[in-house]
Amino acid sequence: MNVAAFVVIAVILTAYVLLDGYDLGVAAIAPFVARNERQRLAAMQAIGPFWNGNEVCLIAGGGILFALFPRAYAASFSGFYLPFIVVLWLLMGRGISLELRDHYPNRMWRQFWDAIFFLSSALLVVFFGVALGNLIRGLPLDAQGYFLGTFAFLLNWYALLVAVFALGALALHGAAFLALRVDGELNQRAKMAVRRIWPVVLVLFVLVTVATFFTHPVGAVAVAFGVLAFAALLALRALARAPEAAIFGISSAFLALQMGAVAATLFPYLLPAFPQSAGAGLSIYDASSSPAALVSALGVSIAGLVAVAVYGTIVWRMLAGKVHVAE
């Protein structure tokens, strides 16, 4: 039961990375690929109908974590108080810039919100990357799972490397999504971005993988996920002429396999301890709700998520198709 709960959390967070990942990725590359106002607007409209639903994966994930693992929710959110609040502010900046940008037809207004959009999205990716890196590396925790370290502890070279990798991987993902969603010159520029970012991601992938072996013991399952992720990354290059949807699909698979590797590395811990710290970390067995509460929460969450997947797919298919960029 606790394992099933862990899998549900991993799945919803992976869904968040795949879905909101392309919103963040498009934001990160938009200033570089969109050459004029029409293209910037098209980039926004490419993610416009979807970003809010994508962000809900994070909100719902937080709620599900709260219900399934209340102690992990309490310890992680309060232990990393300031970074979490900053993430909230960045999420606010990202959301508000997307929503308000087109409510007032004025060039300076749009430029201002475009800048907020870019900065908050890019910083969000960096924060998420640092968080992920520290999770893999382990954290100094007390017996209750509360964080004992300092802010400076979080800014270590490994976490920063993961953050840079996350930025690269999501930029690639965003470019693949943009190519899928727009036509014209912007489409060509997005495809070029995929080709240009790819080698950077490859180098970062190798660096992060090697560094991870020195940071944390890596199990066979995680290695298998890593190998598959590497294969997906190579396929992305080898199949460069494949349909846009296939490229985006492979990029999604690459991210999902990475997340699988992370989950396999963490398991069975939600908050693993840094080797030198006193506690062993907060595992899915220490942090969970009672078995009866888990059954109840898992039942309603899984049923709801399946329903969301069904109607979400239907609505998104109806909204699919190219955003036309007026030239």
Next chain:
Amino acid sequence: MDVVLADRLQFAFTIMFHYLFPITTMGLAPFVAWFTVRAYRTQDEERARAAAFWTKIFTINFAIGVVTGIPMEFQFGTNWAAFSAKAGAVVGQPLAMEGVYAFFLESIFLGALFYNRGRIPNKLQAVAGVMVWLGSWLSGFFIVATDAWMQHPVGYVVASDGSLQMGNLAAVLLSPFAWWQYTHVLAGALVTGGFVVAGVGAYYLLAGREEAIARRFVHLGTIVAIVFSMLVIFPTGDGNSKNVTQYQPVKLAAMEGLFESTKGAPLAIIGMPDLQNKSLIDPVFVPNILSFLAYGNFDANVKGLSAYATELWPPVELTYYAYHVMVGLGTIFVTIAAVAALLLWRKRLFQTRWMLWLMMLAMPFPYIANEAGWTTTEVGRQPWIVYGLMKTASAASPTVVTGETIFTLIGFVGMYFILGVLFIYLVLREIGIGPSGEAQVREGSVEAVS
């Protein structure tokens, strides 16, 4: 400053600002759905303009509601870790359900409602309008169910480590306490929606613009306002009071400013609570009415504050004033809506300028009444965070210090000030453009058609 007080100030500030927007989205969602579905059914241009106009207002509210709502859920973990660790297995569940069942519905279909909008809504948009309505009301339900559990905990089990575990989800979701609170909250939101739609229509009539469409707004808004300003008092307000009487009698005593237990207790219409002398200053009483409202019996004994230890009292002044502001405004709303409905029935409303002025200027007050109602509920719950089970004083995060909370509170105040200014500016701008002005502005702007 004590860290718990700093945490409470932060929660109070962020929730009170946030709640302004869900009131509006819950109150406007049925109007958006109604105009969208009617426009799709009749293929009528004017209704389509009404739908597009209210969808825009709704979207601005929704956007600010979403961005200010995210900190609410996460504050349970950041600022109230002890509470989350103890009660998360119960309260986490309705919150998770809000995400899974309501937020996805609302946000996915809002994407469909707002994008690819032609002149006349298509079938997807008609469906989306109804789904967004459903989503916003479901979201409200799960939040109110969470709060109602904190007011009157049911369906839980105490585990061996002292934590509270979910025993029976159905009992939590179907708790009568939750349903009276939820219907009351919905009625309050619909009063707001009715007053806003009628008020905007009244503005257009007074300004001599958009007259045909403005009459629709005033007409529909007035009907919703009169129906729900009555329902907000009876049965929903009454049902809530009966629950408070039964389960939170000390809150009732604070709300009513009743210091001594009294047989045939009078209702204080006005008066100022004086904690030194344990009495109301300059009260205006209606004899025996409080006993009747609480117990349905004019001579029933109502327990006063002095029947309880002082440390179990909520902050009396704030609870008392918030409650009286809500009830006073509620009474005024019924009066305004009744006069408007009468004039509408006599077919004189659209020409009665003083009434249109009154309706336009009444718009902010339902917001105040809603906020005052929640203040009564939440401040009146003190000193408990989970009524009878956990004190607010022991609920804060053990690792977070006052300085951090003050810093982030100042950050939130700054950001929300900017959001508030932007919101008012954008909404006033949309109202200025108006339902039929929209087309010209849109064509004039740089727009890629998707």
